[in-house]
Amino acid sequence: MSKPDQRVAVVTGASQGIGAGLVDAYRNLGHAVVATSRGIAPAQDPDLLTVQGDIADPTTAERVIAAALERFGRVDTLVNNAGVFLSKPFHEYTRADYERVTGINVSGFFRISQLAVEQMLRQGGGHIVQITTSLVDHANSATPSVLASLTKGGLQSATKALAIEYAGRGIRSNAVALGVIRTPMHPQEDYDTLGALHPVGRMGEIQDVVDAVLYLDNAPFVTGEILHVDGGQNAGH
Known part of the structure; x- marks a missing residue:
């Protein structure tokens, strides 16, 4: 069980990049953390499962x-960070592409969020955060992204619907819509090109995302928000 005043965060897609940064940030705040991904390693920290x-x-x-x-007795925050982005002309997506992207981005959100909400209702409140993409709000012909828009756009709509459905029962729901973030998935030789996609002229950093999630987690009057952490992309080009 967690300590009486210890909050518990669940983070998906937690083995590297943004997910790993979120795990470290929540542990540094003293939260117990449950971290999941396909290849995540066992942890020695008793407050990290x-x-x-x-x-x-x-x-x-x-x-x-x-x-x-079983380990901590509650769930205060769920960060639906797991996701996959596949840029391809719409007519070239295969059935396997569709099933992979919708499986992770939509099915991966659905069941764990249901279970988290059930527990949050039992304990009197909680917070759910979705990690989405700013491409939902500004399609770019240089970056074909129909599957991202279909799935992550759906999550943004679901974020608002959850916020309203549970606003009177102590559960908040928000999303962070990202530009391109410097993570291991992007090769260094692409940094300049990817940075130029943003009005500020650079890629975002993992800490930018962590700061946004933690802000939302500590803003009790904010729910149904889509917070853009995208170097100005959502505002224009």
């Missing part, structure tokens, strides 16, 4: 929330 699994499989979500409750 790792659960391996594919978040597209609903049984992974069930194992993650069950493990959180």
Whole structure:
């Protein structure tokens, strides 16, 4: 069980990049953390529990929330960070592409969020954060992104719907819509090109995303917000 005043965060897609940054940030704040991804390693920290699994499989979500409750007894924040981005002309997407992207981005959100909401209702409140993409709000012909818009755009709509449905029951729901963030998924030789996609002229950093999530987590009057952390992309070009 967690300490009486210890908050508990669940982070998906937690083995590297933004997810790993969020895990470290929550632990530095003293939160207990349940971190999940397909290849995540066991943790030695007693207040960090790792659960391996594919978040597209609903049984992974069930194992993650069950493990959180067994070890720590509650879930205060769920960060739906796991996601996949596949840029391809719309007519070239395959059925396998569709199933992979919708499986992780949509199914991966759905079941774990249901289970988190059930627990948050029992304990009297909580917070859910979705990580989405600013491309939902500004399509770019240089970056074909129909599957991202379909899935992450759906999450942004779901974020607002959850916020309104549970506003009177102590559960908040927000999203962070990203530009291109400097993570291991982007090769260094692409940094200048990717940076130029943003009005500020650079890529974002993992800490930018962490700061946004933590702001939302500590803003009790903010719910249903889509916070753009995109170097000005959403505002224009």
